[in-house]
Amino acid sequence: MPELPEVETVRNGLKEIFNSSGSLVETASRSQKALRFPWPRNFCKELSGQSILNVRRRAKYLIFETTGKDFISHLGMTGNWRLESQESPKKAHDHLRLGLGNGKVLIYNDVRRFGFFDFVDSEGLEESRWFSHLGPEPLDEQKFSPDYLFCNSRKKQTTLKSFIMDQRIVVGVGNIYASEALFRAGLRPTQKAGRLTRQACVNLIVAIREILTEAIAQGGTTIKDFKTAGGGEGYFQQKLMVYGRDGESCHVCGYGIRKKTLAGRSTFWCSQCQNG
DNA sequence: ATTTTCTCCTGCATGC
């Protein structure tokens, strides 16, 4: 569900919650159902009584730094956090409840249970099983450079869209923003990644950065399930140029938006605007 | 080795 801008939006919401409602986890309880992976051993026991010191993000992972063990939260497709008062009715697919005091409770809900939690060691996080294969952050101008993208795309037979969704190449770009970034860069999602010119790499990197930055500013994209940690919706869907618009006309040239499945994921583009 | 398809899960839209 959430790509980088959505995870960043959730992170911002969680930080606000911990600032206003306190960061001490007085109580913790969880559902009996496993998420994508079994719950970490003694997860709730380890959490209760600890304070959340900070919430960071790497790729699409949230990293909770606490006075006890640090842990990560991955939202999968439908994971979301919300703050409610203790007496609010429970909802289907609530999986974790963190009592924050003042009658407030922070709840993790995940319909499809593709999300998961795990304890991590903050030292050496980049070398951990979850992070060791990850590429650079797209907003890191040093590491995610045109030269990096050009060199790593050489001889790649995969499609350009699959290439930029490969978390080993660059993290955070999911199915929506991949199509949107390629539209902005004027590049065909179906072309071979190995065909990228140096100039195309420059254009693509700029497009990815702009799309993600604007989406963060808009609070992410709410197509179906995404909710900010405050329970609100993101507004970037109002700016989508191609995603979910097959059969409609291009906002720029009026040509019909096309749709095709690439590597199992729906892909949208304008064959007039994206001829590079 | 690289690339695509399958799989985990539930809910919703669509079509017969």
Place this chain on the structure above:
DNA sequence: TGCATGCAGGAGAAAA
């Protein structure tokens, strides 16, 4: 109305 089918923003495993 009911039922079958397909699809959904992730991503690792399995298969090609």
